[in-house]
Amino acid sequence: MESILILGATGNITKATAQLLIRKYPEISLRLASSRSAGCERLREQFPHADVVQADWYDYESLVNAMKGVDRIFIVVPDFVTDENVATPNIIKAIQANGKIKQVVRLISIPEGLTAEKLGEEFLATQCGANTSTIAKPLFDASNIPMTYINVPCWIMFNLEMFLAQEIKASRRLVMPSVTDADRLWVAEQDIVDVAAKILTDRVEDHVGKEHVLTGQVRYNYAQVAELISQAINDTVTVVDDAEPLKQAMGDLYDKLMTYYRHEVKDYLAVKPTDTIEKLLKRPQMTLAEYLQEKRSLFV
Numbered sequence: 001m002e003s004i005l006i007l008g009a010t011g012n013i014t015k016a017t018a019q020l021l022i023r024k025y026p027e028i029s030l031r032l033a034s035s036r037s038a039g040c041e042r043l044r045e046q047f048p049h050a051d052v053v054q055a056d057w058y059d060y061e062s063l064v065n066a067m068k069g070v071d072r073i074f075i076v077v078p079d080f081v082t083d084e085n086v087a088t089p090n091i092i093k094a095i096q097a098n099g100k101i102k103q104v105v106r107l108i109s110i111p112e113g114l115t116a117e118k119l120g121e122e123f124l125a126t127q128c129g130a131n132t133s134t135i136a137k138p139l140f141d142a143s144n145i146p147m148t149y150i151n152v153p154c155w156i157m158f159n160l161e162m163f164l165a166q167e168i169k170a171s172r173r174l175v176m177p178s179v180t181d182a183d184r185l186w187v188a189e190q191d192i193v194d195v196a197a198k199i200l201t202d203r204v205e206d207h208v209g210k211e212h213v214l215t216g217q218v219r220y221n222y223a224q225v226a227e228l229i230s231q232a233i234n235d236t237v238t239v240v241d242d243a244e245p246l247k248q249a250m251g252d253l254y255d256k257l258m259t260y261y262r263h264e265v266k267d268y269l270a271v272k273p274t275d276t277i278e279k280l281l282k283r284p285q286m287t288l289a290e291y292l293q294e295k296r297s298l299f300v
């Protein structure tokens with residue numbers, strides 16, 4: 001029986017991937033990790049049939065322990081807080097010490113050609129998106145570990161719920177600072193989760209050494225997103241240039257996020273749409289309009 005370890009399994013993408021793996025592939029032995037004991041407790045409640053371990057990528061021994069008997073690993077790191085110069089070398093060292101890991105799947109976000117050198121210290125310090133991925137990927141690439149990357153160089157649709165839904169529900173206003181507006185590609189989190197589960201359950205040799213780039217097909221700025229939400233809820237949503245709700249939502253991380261946006265609004269504009277999701281899953285990917293219809297209750 002194959003064993004898959006998910007590091008940071010309490011996360012948005014990782015938890016949904018664990019749920020899908022359990023539902024679709026009950027024969028797989030799943031080991032779920034959190035860096036916190038409260039996270040482990042929650043995982044034990046939510047996944048009573050999985051093996052739950054505490055593993056922190058700043059604690060090498062905990063990684064070695066979590067990887068015992070494991071065939072494949074899935075890694076997603078959180079934005080704003082991850083020190084890739086410590087976490088990824090620890091993960092690599094533990095995988096090399098194990099010696100038996102057949103595949104490591106890592107979620108990244110890198111527009112083609114962008115590097116840590118090009119980003120520079122100011123943006124790397126935001127520890128967000130490409131600013132973690134462009135540090136981690138070269139380290140993994142140099143390690144000879146059997147890697148598969150899921151590269152998502154665009155917005156994940158769950159940002160709508162995280163940043164916009166509350167204000168739209170309360171006042172029919174899409175409120176964001178206008179300097180953060182851009183023509184963006186959007187990918188549904190469910191499509192990423194379906195791709196991750198497929199890659200983790202296909203034959204290892206089908207995906208090792210590959211970078212699967214997932215994007216949306218159509219670019220939308222805030223006005224166009226507001227128009228799509230208006231259609232989904234049969235009511236008019238207007239775009240308002242105001243930083244306050246984002247400040248409230250982000251707290252201490254607001255300045256980091258605003259610095260991040262200064263690179264993000266331009267560095268992702270040249271990303272070309274791919275048909276990777278459709279090719280891998282043999283079904284159409286979810287459009288933003290379909291997503292909004294499905295998530296309508298978030299906004300009304």
Ligand SMILES: NC(=O)c1ccc[n+]([C@@H]2O[C@H](COP(=O)([O-])OP(=O)(O)OC[C@H]3O[C@@H](n4cnc5c(N)ncnc54)[C@H](OP(=O)(O)O)[C@@H]3O)[C@@H](O)[C@H]2O)c1
Pocket residue numbers: 007008009010011012013014033034035036039040055056057058076077078079107108109128129130132152153154155156157159
């Ligand atoms: N938002 C977007 O539009 C977008 C677009 C493209 C790519 N991305 C990328 O998607 C990723 C975020 O995805 P997400 O929202 O699914 O992630 P998330 O919910 O932030 O999950 C990350 C997990 O990492 C775990 N973690 C934190 N510190 C840890 C440590 N020291 N050791 C081990 N585990 C640790 C956390 O679990 P515990 O606290 O329980 O340990 C957490 O559940 C980011 O890398 C981001 O760049 C986002």
